[in-house]
Amino acid sequence: MKFRRNAPIAIILAIVIIIAGSAFISSRLFSGMTDAVEADQFRLMGAIVETAIRDAENKALARAELLADLPSVQKLLAAGDRTGLEAELARMFANQKARHGVDQAQFHIPPATSFLRLHDPKTFGDDLSAFRPMVVAVNRDRVPLKGAAVARSGPAIFGVAPVFDQGGKHLGSVEIGIDYGPLLAGLKTAYGIDLALFIEEASLKQYAQGVDPERMGEQNRVGRYIRFESTNAQLMAELAGAEDVAVVNEPVRYVRDAQGLVRGVLLLPVNSSSGTPLGVIAATSDFSASRAAVNRSLIWQAVITLIAIVFLSGFVLIVLRGFVLRPLQVLGQRFDTVSAGEPLAPIVGSETFPREMQPFVALYDKIRSRRSEADKAP
Structure with missing residues (x-):
């Protein structure tokens, strides 16, 4: 194994692993914080809708x-x-x-x-x-x-x-x-939440004889439901489809892209006073800010990680080559001349060598001095 090549590689690899691992853990922690923020947003949406209904x-x-x-x-x-x-x-x-x-x-x-x-x-x-x-x-x-x-x-x-x-x-x-219409519109005005009310089509056709037939047209049909009220029909059509509202027995949460924004969607079951399922209320809020914060964090973490790896790797190479590898190379060359019987020249700049290498410098100088004295003897 060549120390000159393998030692820097091993140290730099360790730096990469440690910094990348730290960045990964940091990103996971930040992602967890973002998940907690979004969970709070979902809870707030649910509380707003449920409180308004109560x-x-x-x-x-x-x-x-x-x-x-x-x-x-x-x-x-x-x-x-x-x-x-x-x-x-x-x-x-x-x-x-x-x-x-x-x-x-x-x-x-x-x-x-x-x-x-x-x-x-x-x-x-x-x-x-x-x-x-x-x-x-x-x-x-x-x-x-x-x-x-x-x-x-x-x-x-x-x-x-x-x-x-x-x-x-x-x-x-x-x-x-x-x-429900004015109620949902009021929530949108007060909190910026878009909402939609889905009612089972079978119930509407059987019991709601006074409802305008156009409200139960194909444009409002979502699976077995009719989108009876909506603060933004086009947006809610993208966010709450037939598969999403098919079975909602308890609150359902998910995040989806719509109209260029990341939206959090909360589905709440609508039941009668006796517990009979009637439909679903869908509420959505803009989650772009929290998701953008995650993306910005990941970008900055990647940039900082790369800069740290480059800086520390460069620092390690400078230290190893300047304070370890170069002195070792010089000393190795000088002792090679000793073994070859060639003329011995002083080591220039040996005072900058690490303290641990000074005994080898002193030994070389002693050998060089004795050889010089032997060369002068008749």
Whole structure:
């Protein structure tokens, strides 16, 4: 083995391995931090959507209970005065619809027969028992309930409250439905999140008879779902396809490129108050900043790693050649002349040799001095 060739190679290889290994560990640590940041972003998206839905449920139920407690409403419902009830509440409903996204308001008589739809007064008398279990439960158990449901006018977030007269006699129930559209649009405005609501097509066709047929056209069909609401239909079509929303029984997270940006996508199941699956809410946020930070970090780590390897390798070569290999070469050459019996010249610059080599310099000088004295002797 040649020390002059193999020693620098071994040392430089060790430098490369150590620095590259350190850079890899550093990149993994940074990647882990980025994953944690994105996980927090997913959790924040989920919290925002779930909080908004719970808030809408509470608002719907609060409005329903407020109507149920109005003496005038109780009297009109007890009297079966549909026209009077509509006249009493029409202005209120119009204001709630315009300002607060209240899309549906309906009174029922037990067990679940529609008495008056303020959003569609001409349609009444139909039995809701087959597809409105929440209404059935409220009239059966006489306790308020809230949650998502697919009604004749489409999916909404409902609050249903029982109605009693002043003597405590159960008269029926009243429900308030808050539309998903304004809710999703408000979240986009407030938080910059794009969202879409997917509802099972079979449920819509069977129960949502009052929905505009164009909303259930081919352009909105996604597998067995209809993209019923969306803050950005083109973007959500790229991010949430038929395979993505096919089975969502619990929150699903993934990251995907769309429209030149890296987007984080969160899928949340939409269930009725009884736990029956109705559809999926998809929420997406821009993850480009965190991904760009990772890419910049990898580039800088690669540059720094390369510079460090080049610098340390050069330093090792200079040290080895200047302080070890060159003195050894010079000493080797001088001792070769000794063994060959050739004239011995002094070692120029030997004072710069490492201290550990000075004994060899001194030995050479002693040999050279003795040979010089022997050459002078008669």
